[in-house]
Amino acid sequence: MTTLVWAGGLRAEDEPIVTAQDHGLTVGDGVFETMEVVRGRVFALARHLKRLEYSATRMGMTPVDPEEVREAVGEVLAAGSGLTRVRITLTSGPGPMSSARGGGTPTLVVVANDSPALTSCRAVRVPWRRNERSPLAGVKSTSYGENVVMMEFARSKGADEALMANTHGHLCEGTASNVLIERGGEIVTPPLASGCLPGITRGLALEWGAAAGIPLRVAAPGELEMGVLDEVVAGDAFAAVTSSTRRVQTVKALDGTMLEPGPLLTRLAQVFDERAAVDNDPAPRRDR
Numbered sequence: 001m002t003t004l005v006w007a008g009g010l011r012a013e014d015e016p017i018v019t020a021q022d023h024g025l026t027v028g029d030g031v032f033e034t035m036e037v038v039r040g041r042v043f044a045l046a047r048h049l050k051r052l053e054y055s056a057t058r059m060g061m062t063p064v065d066p067e068e069v070r071e072a073v074g075e076v077l078a079a080g081s082g083l084t085r086v087r088i089t090l091t092s093g094p095g096p097m098s099s100a101r102g103g104g105t106p107t108l109v110v111v112a113n114d115s116p117a118l119t120s121c122r123a124v125r126v127p128w129r130r131n132e133r134s135p136l137a138g139v140k141s142t143s144y145g146e147n148v149v150m151m152e153f154a155r156s157k158g159a160d161e162a163l164m165a166n167t168h169g170h171l172c173e174g175t176a177s178n179v180l181i182e183r184g185g186e187i188v189t190p191p192l193a194s195g196c197l198p199g200i201t202r203g204l205a206l207e208w209g210a211a212a213g214i215p216l217r218v219a220a221p222g223e224l225e226m227g228v229l230d231e232v233v234a235g236d237a238f239a240a241v242t243s244s245t246r247r248v249q250t251v252k253a254l255d256g257t258m259l260e261p262g263p264l265l266t267r268l269a270q271v272f273d274e275r276a277a278v279d280n281d282p283a284p285r286r287d288r
Contacts, residue, residue: 004080005110007108010076018091023092024091028141028142029101029142029143030090030092030142031055034245049070056090085112085114117245126154138197139197151176154175158256163254171224174243176243176245178242180216182239182262188217189218201272233254
């Protein structure tokens with residue numbers, strides 16, 4: 001696998017780039033974005049940079065200059081070919097051996113590689129819940145310990161994604177994806193109030209799907225109980241996940257039960273791919 005690294009400039013893949021006291025390393029005090037690369041260009045870069053700024057602000061970190069990030073991403077992409085994925089990581093920089101943040105210079109790292117795209121989704125439900133009242137709810141933080149535990153649980157069950165409820169028992173999200181449910185002739189997705197991440201692909205799917213006349217909407221708070229996944233397993237409803245590395249992807253199996261794709265979700269995936277092919281960098285919405 002080809003891996004390219006930028007940290008103040010292009011670096012060797014195995015070159016040390018952070019100090020032992022970097023707060024991103026010691027306590028997960030950082031934010032990140034993972035993006036798809038299509039024919040040498042990052043998809044939806046403007047929206048990802050907007051969310052990076054939002055996450056940093058929510059964390060109380062000093063947001064990085066978006067033009068600096070754009071230049072760093074450009075350097076990485078220009079240095080390689082066949083790249084498929086780029087990750088931007090921003091930490092608060094060196095800090096004390098405690099939760100208190102230091103006053104060091106933030107650390108910015110951009111990594112790109114040519115890892116293959118995820119072509120299907122096998123999901124399982126996990127017994128843990130997302131805390132929608134957490135100060136990190138809706139923030140793409142590097143504090144991913146909970147997600148690591150849930151993904152290891154999923155992998156032990158032969159799956160590649162874990163779906164979870166929030167503390168109220170409402171359907172929330174996957175460890176690295178948002179969730180779409182097709183039932184009753186429409187597609188619905190959990191609201192941000194559930195504690196889910198404001199996914200870039202989720203937002204574009206809502207916008208582009210609606211423009212194409214597909215009946216879809218954000219669910220009312222509490223409308224989607226976790227039990228809706230029982231309907232999916234029974235074949236009375238359908239599910240898909242959305243993320244920058246999956247786009248709109250039908251859930252092929254849930255808790256070991258093979259599933260059929262929903263017609264509306266299949267159409268939505270087609271619409272997304274068609275629009276993405278002609279609009280590589282859709283402008284960010286004004287609300288986020």
